[in-house]
Amino acid sequence: AFVVTENCIKCKYTDCVAVCPVDAFHEGPNFLVINPEVCIDCDLCSAECPAQAIFQEDALPEGMEEFRKINLDLAHIWPVINAVIPAPADADExxxxxxxxxxxxx
Ligand code: SF4
Ligand code: F3S
Known part of the structure; x- marks a missing residue:
């Protein structure tokens, strides 16, 4: 499965959700996660992220390993998001x- 990592926090551009064929993304207050039980590893989303926050779980950058469990746990709590919404006003900062x-x- 693919994993959303730290740089999505407070950026939350949501370009990723527009391309996911299986609605694997879930939305929290200032971060998105991917449900690893739904993701089919198509790799359409990673190139869409302006924050370059999405990686395959076996190719996570150093220090991002904890996000594997964060994505799994929060996907079970947060609702699905499958339509792009405006990013926070200070996302680029x-x-x-x-x-x-x-x-x-x-
Ligand atoms: Fe969705 Fe494909 Fe990204 Fe998995 S890799 S979250 S299936 S777009
Ligand atoms: Fe986050 Fe990138 Fe999607 S910033 S919301 S993973 S487009």
Whole structure:
């Protein structure tokens, strides 16, 4: 499965959800996750993310391993999102900021 990692936090552009053929994305307050039980590994989404936050679970950047479980756990709590919505007004300012995991809202 593919995994949404830290740089999505407070960016949440949602371009990714427009291309997912199986509605695997779930939406929280300032982050999206992929349900690994639904994702079919098509890899259509990763290239769409302006924050380059989406990776295959076996090719996660160093330090992003915890997001495998975060995606699984939050996908069971958050509702499906399958239509693009406006990004936060300050999304571009947060794109690339380090250590954003502390801002993740459940
Ligand atoms: Fe959806 Fe494909 Fe991305 Fe999985 S890899 S979340 S199936 S677009
Ligand atoms: Fe997040 Fe990138 Fe999608 S910022 S909402 S994973 S397009």
């Amino acid at each position: 947060w794109n690339g900021v380090a250590d954003k995991a502390q801002y993740l809202e459940i």
